[in-house]
Amino acid sequence: VFKVVESLKTFFEPKSVAIIGASRTPGKAGYGVMKNLLDNEYAGSIYPVNPNVDEVLGYKAYASVKDLPEAPDVAIIIIPASATVEAVRECAEKGVKAVVIASGGFAEVDEYGARLQKEIVRIAGSSGMRVIGPNTSGIISTPSKFTSTFFPLGKIRRGTVAYIAQTGNFATHTMKWILTSEYYGVSRVIGLGNKCDVDDADALEYLGEDPETRVICMYLEGFKNGRRLLEVASKVSKKKPIIALKAGYTTAGMRATLSHTASLASHNSIVDAAFKQAGIVRVQYYTDLINAAKALAFQPLPSGNRVAILAPSGAMGVIAADACETSGLKVANLSEQTLRHLQSISPNWIKVGNPIDIWAAVQIQGLEQGYRLGMEAALNDENVDAVISILMLTSEHASVNLEFIQELCEQHPHKPVLISITGDRELFDKAKVFLESRSIPVYLPVEDACRVLAIMYKCKQAMIRRGLRPY
């Protein structure tokens, strides 16, 4: 165990890196890697390897790995598949500890590619060198300001969420999405690609020990060593929430994974049972890996599944109630005291219950005070484990101060609060920045908030099943 974790650390805390296939041409992958390292202010030594040029982006270039002044901790290989085997051999001879192979054209394509991949495994195995890939844009490690991805990302936000992905999807377009549309940060990203060596179990084991990582999200298409993955997960899920999307769960999806990453099929119900036993919470949508990640990073896990819902219209309350119950949550039975208090802040033409139709109170109290009093009453109720509050924001409320939500969260550190917003799109965007920079997760459709809270509850249940004592 220790050896796996140590050998993976090299990938994420490298003091030096060689980019085999570095390029001076914008748009080329070998340029993209260099650019990302510079944009993220990677502080280690950078060695571009390219026999045709003297320097790349101001760094002296070398004709071959053999010529480098030292054995770099990590080598990133981005040259055609056919040339990759030789590059791997040179890395092994030089004493490189960790290699990320971005190139495609291996087992995912044809027999020839599969043979090349086998040869890489043989070389790496005999030298003790670890390999991530091939067929992946690789890794991100924000604490080390390091990445192997060629996809133009700019500065990557540091945080506590880690991603393990079948391929480079979380080190490329999805990360771009997260960086431009969300406000949470990542600790490590591991795009496994064809998993010729480092696999999901290794990655999970490393992240389990990683002090920078609090939440682990996985996108998987297949398992290389399912048994070991589950063994590792059983240990890690005691300490950290693990959520996973197992894609390729339909016939068409399975066929697609075959040509994508040569993953083998696995029975859906077996995956369900195995995940459950290992404490991995299975999610259904790709966006859950973003939506749930931020709530898990921002908010405490709920002690139970009893939710108070604040809605600005009866219809939104009904929808939220349906969505909560469908996903395994309970609409809380508010205490008599809470109901009396809520009724006292509302006009008498409304009969208050849960969902709490808060707009009536807002008409008397104003938006800020109405929601504050309503959410406070809900959070103070011992029958309530979590609050989902749907704000309605229109130009009338453009200047409303939402700081009270942060205050309420601080006063109730064990009860998660999730916000949904309806009304004016521009105000949604503004409120999302404001609240998420204060660690309060915001969702557009309330159904997303309900599903995310259900995932948080399942993470808590998984921890309890794996031995965590409920408080």
Place this chain on the structure above:
Amino acid sequence: VFKVVESLKTFFEPKSVAIIGASRTPGKAGYGVMKNLLDNEYAGSIYPVNPNVDEVLGYKAYASVKDLPEAPDVAIIIIPASATVEAVRECAEKGVKAVVIASGGFAEVDEYGARLQKEIVRIAGSSGMRVIGPNTSGIISTPSKFTSTFFPLGKIRRGTVAYIAQTGNFATHTMKWILTSEYYGVSRVIGLGNKCDVDDADALEYLGEDPETRVICMYLEGFKNGRRLLEVASKVSKKKPIIALKAGYTTAGMRATLSHTASLASHNSIVDAAFKQAGIVRVQYYTDLINAAKALAFQPLPSGNRVAILAPSGAMGVIAADACETSGLKVANLSEQTLRHLQSISPNWIKVGNPIDIWAAVQIQGLEQGYRLGMEAALNDENVDAVISILMLTSEHASVNLEFIQELCEQHPHKPVLISITGDRELFDKAKVFLESRSIPVYLPVEDACRVLAIMYKCKQAMIRRGLRPY
């Protein structure tokens, strides 16, 4: 039948309107209605009714409906429940044909309110006056530039989508959402409220005959006269797609509808069967009523369920394949000819299939040409009924011209095209405006696009079942 449609027409094509409870105070509901009428440039006569003022927003005010110079086509009542009965009586005596009652405090609250509501029904029934509400912000009719809603909406975009909603939710915050975040328009919106008179069946019958309406979306919590609703739907669904969210389908949701609109419970599986028989396509999420509406308004219905998927990464392809198959679509078996063509535009390190991993081709052809050739090949394939194309947009492609998608749609008028976008959020926003103003629907998570296409396919199937001849 004719009588119902004619009597409802008055609500949507009024030549004059009285606002009973009109107010000069911004923030008050009686002000909001006036403001919305002015913002939408309603061209009929406007009669504010308020005994305490001389004029409202430049319009002469009257102390009572009795004093009006003519019987207005529509009266909007926004005064406390207790005063509403008298106002309704005066409307009946004056000869008003149609009344919208916005006020709450009736059957949804208590026995007293229920008695008031009964009295309103009695008065209206004996005079032949139709009533929408109470407990609703009412209606929108863009062809007549008319609305009864008090919620600040500004100018409402005209289009072909109609909403029937249990309450005012689609005439208030959801409409604000659609107006600020989407690019399709609405024809009519009918918020039914307590349905003391006009109900979902009446509304559906009217919309079925309405030349302005091509797509009908319903948000329902309960049924007043389920049998008639289904009878009407059976006829309308031959001509126009009807999608419906039946909320309150869980125990908690049902409880919430009780206090919201006093709706009675109905068995979920019975609703399923009845909807299916009547050609109503049931949807699960509130956002489906927005996401599917725009695709139904923008694009043709697919002839079958065989989808070609273009994805910028293998993972997104797998996710889309899973989402399609889960929702009842088939990932199309592309013809040999199409596969050969796709392979010829791609580098040889990728093996092309469906989902089509188009990013490989993009690296050779450029983004515009890669997607154009890929989508064209898919649309030309007789084994393909619809195309879902996931664009990856990053700053590198900020200047890409997406007009080719419109051209492809025009060349294939019987095959729907739905777009999903990953990458840079700002470019998503830009592409969405560009494409949706050209009637090409855009979705953020590809899973939404897949679900929407499945809804479109179900609408087509419903029409075929109801007697439409497949072409």
